[in-house]
Amino acid sequence: MLHPLPDERRPANEGPRAAARNRAALIAAAREVFAESGLKAPLSAIARRAGVGQGVLYRHFPDRTAVALAVLEENVRQIEQAAGADGADIAGVLGVLTWHQTESTAFVGVLHADGAGSHSDAPAYARALSQRVERALRRHLPEGHRLAARPGDLMIAVGMVSGAVTGPTREQRERRALAAWRLLGVEVGPVRPFEGGA
Amino acid sequence: MLHPLPDERRPANEGPRAAARNRAALIAAAREVFAESGLKAPLSAIARRAGVGQGVLYRHFPDRTAVALAVLEENVRQIEQAAGADGADIAGVLGVLTWHQTESTAFVGVLHADGAGSHSDAPAYARALSQRVERALRRHLPEGHRLAARPGDLMIAVGMVSGAVTGPTREQRERRALAAWRLLGVEVGPVRPFEGGA
Amino acid sequence: MLHPLPDERRPANEGPRAAARNRAALIAAAREVFAESGLKAPLSAIARRAGVGQGVLYRHFPDRTAVALAVLEENVRQIEQAAGADGADIAGVLGVLTWHQTESTAFVGVLHADGAGSHSDAPAYARALSQRVERALRRHLPEGHRLAARPGDLMIAVGMVSGAVTGPTREQRERRALAAWRLLGVEVGPVRPFEGGA
Amino acid sequence: MLHPLPDERRPANEGPRAAARNRAALIAAAREVFAESGLKAPLSAIARRAGVGQGVLYRHFPDRTAVALAVLEENVRQIEQAAGADGADIAGVLGVLTWHQTESTAFVGVLHADGAGSHSDAPAYARALSQRVERALRRHLPEGHRLAARPGDLMIAVGMVSGAVTGPTREQRERRALAAWRLLGVEVGPVRPFEGGA
DNA sequence: AATGAATGAGGATTCATTCAT
DNA sequence: GATGAATGAATCCTCATTCAT
Numbered sequence: 001m002l003h004p005l006p007d008e009r010r011p012a013n014e015g016p017r018a019a020a021r022n023r024a025a026l027i028a029a030a031r032e033v034f035a036e037s038g039l040k041a042p043l044s045a046i047a048r049r050a051g052v053g054q055g056v057l058y059r060h061f062p063d064r065t066a067v068a069l070a071v072l073e074e075n076v077r078q079i080e081q082a083a084g085a086d087g088a089d090i091a092g093v094l095g096v097l098t099w100h101q102t103e104s105t106a107f108v109g110v111l112h113a114d115g116a117g118s119h120s121d122a123p124a125y126a127r128a129l130s131q132r133v134e135r136a137l138r139r140h141l142p143e144g145h146r147l148a149a150r151p152g153d154l155m156i157a158v159g160m161v162s163g164a165v166t167g168p169t170r171e172q173r174e175r176r177a178l179a180a181w182r183l184l185g186v187e188v189g190p191v192r193p194f195e196g197g198a
Numbered sequence: 199m200l201h202p203l204p205d206e207r208r209p210a211n212e213g214p215r216a217a218a219r220n221r222a223a224l225i226a227a228a229r230e231v232f233a234e235s236g237l238k239a240p241l242s243a244i245a246r247r248a249g250v251g252q253g254v255l256y257r258h259f260p261d262r263t264a265v266a267l268a269v270l271e272e273n274v275r276q277i278e279q280a281a282g283a284d285g286a287d288i289a290g291v292l293g294v295l296t297w298h299q300t301e302s303t304a305f306v307g308v309l310h311a312d313g314a315g316s317h318s319d320a321p322a323y324a325r326a327l328s329q330r331v332e333r334a335l336r337r338h339l340p341e342g343h344r345l346a347a348r349p350g351d352l353m354i355a356v357g358m359v360s361g362a363v364t365g366p367t368r369e370q371r372e373r374r375a376l377a378a379w380r381l382l383g384v385e386v387g388p389v390r391p392f393e394g395g396a
Numbered sequence: 397m398l399h400p401l402p403d404e405r406r407p408a409n410e411g412p413r414a415a416a417r418n419r420a421a422l423i424a425a426a427r428e429v430f431a432e433s434g435l436k437a438p439l440s441a442i443a444r445r446a447g448v449g450q451g452v453l454y455r456h457f458p459d460r461t462a463v464a465l466a467v468l469e470e471n472v473r474q475i476e477q478a479a480g481a482d483g484a485d486i487a488g489v490l491g492v493l494t495w496h497q498t499e500s501t502a503f504v505g506v507l508h509a510d511g512a513g514s515h516s517d518a519p520a521y522a523r524a525l526s527q528r529v530e531r532a533l534r535r536h537l538p539e540g541h542r543l544a545a546r547p548g549d550l551m552i553a554v555g556m557v558s559g560a561v562t563g564p565t566r567e568q569r570e571r572r573a574l575a576a577w578r579l580l581g582v583e584v585g586p587v588r589p590f591e592g593g594a
Numbered sequence: 595m596l597h598p599l600p601d602e603r604r605p606a607n608e609g610p611r612a613a614a615r616n617r618a619a620l621i622a623a624a625r626e627v628f629a630e631s632g633l634k635a636p637l638s639a640i641a642r643r644a645g646v647g648q649g650v651l652y653r654h655f656p657d658r659t660a661v662a663l664a665v666l667e668e669n670v671r672q673i674e675q676a677a678g679a680d681g682a683d684i685a686g687v688l689g690v691l692t693w694h695q696t697e698s699t700a701f702v703g704v705l706h707a708d709g710a711g712s713h714s715d716a717p718a719y720a721r722a723l724s725q726r727v728e729r730a731l732r733r734h735l736p737e738g739h740r741l742a743a744r745p746g747d748l749m750i751a752v753g754m755v756s757g758a759v760t761g762p763t764r765e766q767r768e769r770r771a772l773a774a775w776r777l778l779g780v781e782v783g784p785v786r787p788f789e790g791g792a
Numbered sequence: 793a794a795t796g797a798a799t800g801a802g803g804a805t806t807c808a809t810t811c812a813t
Numbered sequence: 814g815a816t817g818a819a820t821g822a823a824t825c826c827t828c829a830t831t832c833a834t
Contacts, residue, residue: 017834019797040238042824053799058826147381156362156377163361164354179354183345184381217814240807251816256809415793436634438828449795454830543777552758552773559757560750575750579741579778611813613818636803647820652805 023060025050027074030067035104039068065122069129072107075100076129076136082194083136090140094181095189097133101162102173102191130155146185157184221258223248225272228265233302237266263320267327270305273298274327274334280392281334288338292379293387295331299360300371300389328353344383355382419456421446423470426463431500435464461518465525468503471496472525472532478590479532486536490577491585493529497558498569498587526551542581553580617654619644621668624661629698633662659716663723666701669694670723670730676788677730684734688775689783691727695756696767696785724749740779751778 029050033041043064047057061067082088082096134155141147147154164180165173174191181188227248231239241262245252259265280286280294332353339345345352362378363371372389379386425446429437439460443450457463478484478492530551537543543550560576561569570587577584623644627635637658641651655661676682676690728749735741741748758774759767768785775782 017797022798043826044824054826055800055828056798059797064825150377152374152377153381156374157381159362159364159374160358160378160381161361163359163363164357165361166357176350176354176357179348179350180358183351183355183358214814220815241809242807245817252809253811253817254815257814262808412793418794439830440828443796450830451796451832452794455793460829546773548770548773549777552770553777555758555760555770556754556774556777557757559755559759560753561757562753572746572750572753575744575746576754579747579751579754611818616819637805638803648805649807649821650819653818658804 022052027070031071076132078194080136091187091189095191096194098177098191099193225268229269274330276392278334289385289387293389294392296375296389297391423466427467472528474590476532487583487585491587492590494573494587495589616646621664625665670726672788674730677733685781685783689785690788692771692785693787
């Protein structure tokens with residue numbers, strides 16, 4: 001009934017200002033932790049790495065899936081930005097997409113999970129993210145492109161490349177991703193994150 | 199003269215025979231449980247479904263990964279049998295492979311897991327299984343086949359199809375698997391398990 | 397000449413006035429929340445329902461018990477008012493008392509709690525409230541009344557009726573309360589809150 | 595993933611034999627803990643006092659309410675035994691009932707709780723226990739008894755006495771219980787637990 | 793004086809693993 | 814060999830309380 005430090009010094013409390021910063025820190029921490037220890041890593045590890053209490057994590061995200069989706073959303077946003085940048089072309093956008101695929105292997109699971117136990121609208125949100133990726137890619141998909149023939153093909157191809165991305169090092173994963181695209185007969189630009197300006 | 203009661207009142211004399219039966223029951227149970235609840239389902243659920251105590255599970259398998267690999271091994275064995283059957287061809291073997299890919303989505307994870315925390319030789323064993331699949335397929339891979347060009351391509355393609363296999367129903371997963379093979383320009387036979395004889 | 401905006405664009409100047417309104421809102425909210433979710437409902441729920449921040453709750457009440465006692469105090473005040481009204485008689489006052497008993501079942505607990513863990517003077521305050529109820533009733537207790545024979549009987553009877561008041565609906569609880577008074581051989585007036593004027 | 599003591603000495607494990615003993619120990623511990631700290635005492639405290647791990651508590655009882663009901667069930671069984679003993683009469687049985695009322699004040703709450711949040715069949719079970727008490731009492735209720743007049747009166751009276759039972763010491767609670775029965779015009783035998791033989 | 797985010801201890805719950813029978 | 818109860822660490826999650834704004 002008297003949880004907090006009875007009299008000691010409290011670590012801090014920079015007030016509401018911190019909210020946005022904390023959310024960002026949590027997402028960044030989650031990205032790292034999930035990458036290192038997989039999707040089932042303890043949520044407490046994420047809070048710790050973000051430098052916040054566990055309560056903050058729960059305030060921002062109701063459950064583990066929400067955290068994962070927040071990370072994914074950031075990835076998607078980067079892909080959208082890459083697609084919206086000046087002089088963007090399909091190869092470049094695919095490069096950014098591939099970068100994220102090789103970075104966060106763990107997330108393959110999120111998309112596969114059809115909510116075994118998940119009672120939330122997480123699957124719907126995941127689908128929405130998927131569609132945003134699709135739209136971003138289609139913007140630059142030329143008429144006669146291999147993956148433009150049938151409607152579903154584009155996202156199936158994305159899933160296929162994700163499936164090929166295994167291995168302990170990013171280098172190996174990148175090599176496999178590129179081999180996968182080659183097998184699909186698709187040209188891919190440099191594999192790298194989308195960085196603000198250029 | 200009184201014969202021993204035929205079936206009643208004999209708790210279990212068959213001692214040695216039971217071990218093999220239990221192992222099989224555990225693997226079958228694990229296949230179902232993993233399919234229903236994912237790879238992180240409680241081990242106790244597997245023992246319960248197999249109708250044995252938890253101790254038996256530990257007698258046969260040191261840890262969760264060992265259980266998963268045992269299930270995978272059965273899959274691999276079926277693929278090898280399909281490859282060894284009379285009149286087998288690459289399309290037919292791929293059909294059996296694809297069947298297993300659409301059946302146990304959960305196992306994608308096993309292969310991705312590079313043993314975060316796993317201190318065992320599980321990765322090595324997983325690699326061995328992978329090579330057995332590769333050998334089974336290569337037996338029937340014609341000289342000029344699309345996937346025969348470069349050494350790694352064959353198994354990368356297998357991984358790619360696994361990546362495409364998502365969705366709640368087996369039908370949907372099969373449709374996606376076939377689309378994936380089509381995108382790879384590879385012909386696949388009927389998607390079904392290898393059943394004993396023919 | 398520009399007058400200050402009548403109601404818009406003035407965040408809250410009324411400073412002093414607000415405090416009283418907040419206190420009342422908190423008590424009303426607490427009454428509802430405790431009734432719905434029991435005495436151990438989260439304090440944050442009370443603040444939320446009252447439409448104020450959690451800090452305000454702490455400004456007005458040091459702890460959960462203080463909130464509960466504030467609700468009880470209001471009940472007691474109503475009973476006192478009923479006792480002070482023109483033409484009041486014992487049956488009428490008991491009717492008002494009974495109303496509160498059927499309204500807030502949750503508070504039975506407060507009086508039973510001998511402060512397991514409560515380091516405060518809450519028990520003393522609870523006793524004081526109890527005595528105020530007793531005084532209010534005694535004002536109208538005729539000489540030869542059943543409950544006037546021995547000193548403690550009056551409040552024991554009140555406790556007894558509280559004990560009889562169970563059940564999910566107010567109707568059921570009222571029926572049981574009336575049965576209890578009947579078993580005690582005590583006449584009770586209409587069961588209703590004391591409303592201002594009459 | 596590697597919970598237990600990695601190599602240390604394990605406290606013990608007397609095997610399945612302990613199951614029954616543990617259950618009994620848990621109920622006894624729960625009775626004490628609930629009496630001391632109320633119904634919301636930490637379940638871990640009960641396990642600790644019973645000298646078992648927390649898991650054992652969960653194996654035997656799915657939730658807090660189940661624990662409480664198990665304690666109540668024991669009380670009820672004693673009352674039934676008192677009612678079944680040679681030479682039992684209503685006063686004697688009421689004495690045993692009253693003993694339990696003065697012993698475990700905390701349980702008033704269980705019966706009041708109509709399952710706010712409780713999704714289980716606990717209320718139904720509670721009702722069943724209540725009916726068993728009623729049957730035990732009715733066995734010895736003489737035709738013209740005060741509480742025999744109307745059907746519901748008997749159990750309402752029981753509830754009423756429970757409501758009167760407040761106070762920090764057992765002595766005080768017993769005094770109040772007896773005053774309550776007196777106000778109801780009901781004779782009660784010696785207030786004591788039912789002890790096996792006599 | 794109000795707000796509401798943050799803290800973080802505490803309690804609930806699960807489940808891998810051991811081991812007496 | 815099999816059984817399944819017991820252990821208890823680890824994780825989840827809640828919420829009382831503080832405090833920057």
